[in-house]
Amino acid sequence: MVSRSEGLAWQERHEALKLKLLERAGYTCYICGLALSWDDTHIDHVLPKYLGGHKYSHSNMAPVHGRCNLRKSKKHPCEVEAVLMWFGKSVEGVILSRDDC
Numbered sequence: 001m002v003s004r005s006e007g008l009a010w011q012e013r014h015e016a017l018k019l020k021l022l023e024r025a026g027y028t029c030y031i032c033g034l035a036l037s038w039d040d041t042h043i044d045h046v047l048p049k050y051l052g053g054h055k056y057s058h059s060n061m062a063p064v065h066g067r068c069n070l071r072k073s074k075k076h077p078c079e080v081e082a083v084l085m086w087f088g089k090s091v092e093g094v095i096l097s098r099d100d101c
């Protein structure tokens with residue numbers, strides 16, 4: 001039984017994470033709310049790393065379209081109007097609180 005992913009190559013770990021995030025989000029982009037396809041999915045840090053977001057915390061990661069990721073760029077989630085719809089629905093309810101705005 002394989003208990004850890006340590007032995008997997010980076011690409012495999014990345015794809016496993018992407019699948020986990022996609023399933024958690026119901027294959028929906030958290031910025032625009034539209035459906036995601038596997039090939040058009042980027043993993044976004046909801047709170048950018050330079051603003052104190054956790055680089056490796058899965059609760060700070062969400063799947064987005066490539067174009068949505070570019071639009072959000074490194075902005076604080078509070079600065080992205082479309083993301084505001086997502087408040088209160090965030091995974092683990094920690095990162096995206098209106099109190100942080």
Ligand SMILES: [Zn+2]
Pocket residue numbers: 029030031032033034064065068
């Ligand atoms: Zn999108």
